[in-house]
Amino acid sequence: MGKLKVEIIQDKCVGAGQCVFAAPDVFDQREEDGIVVLLDEDPDISKAPEIRKAAKLCPAMAILVEES
Amino acid sequence: MTTTPGRIAIVGASAAGFAVANELRDQGYDGTISLIGAEALPPYDRPPLSKRKAIDIDDIALADLGKLEALDLNLCLGQRAVGLDTIDKIVRMADGRAVRWDACVIATGADPIRIPGVDSVLRTMADAHVIQSRLDRAGSVAIIGAGVLGCELASLTVSMNCAVTVIDGLPGPMQNRLGTSVSDRLRRHHEEAGVMFRLGQTVSDVAGNPDQGYRIGLSDGGTVQADAVIAAVGCRPATGWLKDSDVPVNNGVVCDENCRAMPGVFAAGDVANWFNPRFGRHMRVEHRMNATEQGMAVANQLLARGQPFDPIPFFWTDQGDLKLQVHGLVGPDMEIVRLDGESDDKRFVLAYLREGLIEGVLGWNMAQMLRKARPLIGRPRAAIADWAK
Ligand SMILES: Cc1cc2nc3c(=O)[nH]c(=O)nc-3n(C[C@H](O)[C@H](O)[C@H](O)COP(=O)(O)OP(=O)(O)OC[C@H]3O[C@@H](n4cnc5c(N)ncnc54)[C@H](O)[C@@H]3O)c2cc1C
Ligand code: SF4
Numbered sequence: 001m002g003k004l005k006v007e008i009i010q011d012k013c014v015g016a017g018q019c020v021f022a023a024p025d026v027f028d029q030r031e032e033d034g035i036v037v038l039l040d041e042d043p044d045i046s047k048a049p050e051i052r053k054a055a056k057l058c059p060a061m062a063i064l065v066e067e068s
Numbered sequence: 069m070t071t072t073p074g075r076i077a078i079v080g081a082s083a084a085g086f087a088v089a090n091e092l093r094d095q096g097y098d099g100t101i102s103l104i105g106a107e108a109l110p111p112y113d114r115p116p117l118s119k120r121k122a123i124d125i126d127d128i129a130l131a132d133l134g135k136l137e138a139l140d141l142n143l144c145l146g147q148r149a150v151g152l153d154t155i156d157k158i159v160r161m162a163d164g165r166a167v168r169w170d171a172c173v174i175a176t177g178a179d180p181i182r183i184p185g186v187d188s189v190l191r192t193m194a195d196a197h198v199i200q201s202r203l204d205r206a207g208s209v210a211i212i213g214a215g216v217l218g219c220e221l222a223s224l225t226v227s228m229n230c231a232v233t234v235i236d237g238l239p240g241p242m243q244n245r246l247g248t249s250v251s252d253r254l255r256r257h258h259e260e261a262g263v264m265f266r267l268g269q270t271v272s273d274v275a276g277n278p279d280q281g282y283r284i285g286l287s288d289g290g291t292v293q294a295d296a297v298i299a300a301v302g303c304r305p306a307t308g309w310l311k312d313s314d315v316p317v318n319n320g321v322v323c324d325e326n327c328r329a330m331p332g333v334f335a336a337g338d339v340a341n342w343f344n345p346r347f348g349r350h351m352r353v354e355h356r357m358n359a360t361e362q363g364m365a366v367a368n369q370l371l372a373r374g375q376p377f378d379p380i381p382f383f384w385t386d387q388g389d390l391k392l393q394v395h396g397l398v399g400p401d402m403e404i405v406r407l408d409g410e411s412d413d414k415r416f417v418l419a420y421l422r423e424g425l426i427e428g429v430l431g432w433n434m435a436q437m438l439r440k441a442r443p444l445i446g447r448p449r450a451a452i453a454d455w456a457k
Binding site: 061 | 087090091094113115130356357360361364382384386391393431433434435436438439
């Protein structure tokens with residue numbers, strides 16, 4: 001069974017919130033400036049599709065996903 | 069059963085074109101993908117170009133070289149397409165070669181509009197390098213155009229300690245998009261940072277050069293002197309290369325709700341003028357998010373598992389410490405209702421309504437709350453009261 005590792009790059013994030021629409025259990029935004037926060041660093045592999053979608057949609061390429 | 073095309077040619081190797089190629093491989097497509105781009109650089113992201121100085125290509129590449137290689141593309145960079153033949157199904161290249169296709173995606177984006185006498189625009193990494201080298205020696209800069217790009221450049225150059233003057237024919241920055249009240253607020257934001265405006269003025273002539281500086285004549289007879297001048301007056305869809313083809317062009321490549329211009333030919337990104345069924349009209353969206361989403365949508369169309377493309381458009385702009393974001397459609401002729409915010413106007417969320425229907429929401433330094441307001445889009449005014457609870 002594979003594992004998922006998710007990493008966010010807050011310096012690149014533009015606060016678009018697309019990741020939260022795609023995977024609300026994994027990503028949120030800081031209230032003050034909308035920058036991404038990671039709710040779950042090694043989420044369940046079942047969430048892979050929505051997390052990969054978030055990474056693809058992120059307009060700032062601020063989300064890295066590794067499946068091992 | 070529809071079969072998937074064996075050879076796909078994508079013209080334009082930027083956000084939209086790359087998204088098509090990436091999504092095709094992600095969905096398991098194993099045919100030939102040609103990705104053709106006029107720029108010599110591998111696909112990169114444009115929004116940082118107007119927001120940061122001294123940008124390194126590695127920081128903004130859409131994919132690192134390893135990932136690009138893994139996509140197994142016939143990558144034709146630094147090569148311009150000059151024609152599209154939809155009968156013989158070939159893309160004609162500037163060097164005389166022909167790239168054959170079974171399906172073609174037009175993703176050539178948009179070209180900046182130029183002003184006579186002004187040699188600086190900002191669309192590409194190469195443009196950014198030229199501007200950077202000029203700003204390094206400039207004490208003052210004039211920016212023609214107070215749209216999104218002009219406003220971002222104002223914030224960037226003012227942070228570099230330049231004296232900045234922004235010139236626009238409209239009465240306020242981004243006025244034709246945001247409406248008068250938000251435009252007034254935006255003007256205050258920039259003036260507090262030290263930006264000067266010459267508004268309601270069109271440029272009559274520009275004289276000068278990078279060594280001696282520029283003199284910009286305005287319609288009221290006044291002038292602006294500056295060491296550097298940048299034109300940021302918008303873009304036109306890059307369709308010149310299609311002029312001898314039978315692809316329908318009218319303010320971009322005209323497509324149906326499936327982003328299809330004609331059998332086997334699709335368009336995505338800034339160049340596509342497609343029918344958005346959500347809003348019941350054709351639209352061309354010059355925003356970063358749309359390029360990715362539409363590119364992904366087209367990839368799925370190519371694999372015959374696509375659906376009508378009906379996104380809620382989204383854009384953001386960072387201007388100094390201001391983060392302005394918009395979901396949906398906003399316009400100067402729309403009614404504005406305040407949804408949330410602080411009394412000093414440092415942060416707020418607004419709804420934009422047309423004929424009693426919420427078509428867009430805008431957040432001013434309030435990204436998280438804005439996200440929560442997005443579901444209001446498409447709802448009637450009465451939905452606001454429930455949302456506020
Ligand atoms: C400085 C700047 C800042 C921006 N900031 C924001 C922002 O903050 N928020 C936001 O939402 N959007 C922003 N945008 C807009 C966003 O970058 C665009 O919407 C996006 O780049 C569109 O992608 P695209 O692939 O459709 O077109 P483009 O990025 O324009 O790419 C088209 C590519 O096609 C190539 N091409 C054109 N003609 C040919 C031809 N005949 N043959 C071969 N290749 C060709 C071009 O060289 C280019 O590389 C910004 C744009 C710029 C320039
Ligand atoms: S989608 Fe990307 S830019 Fe937007 S909030 Fe998430 S990480 Fe940040």
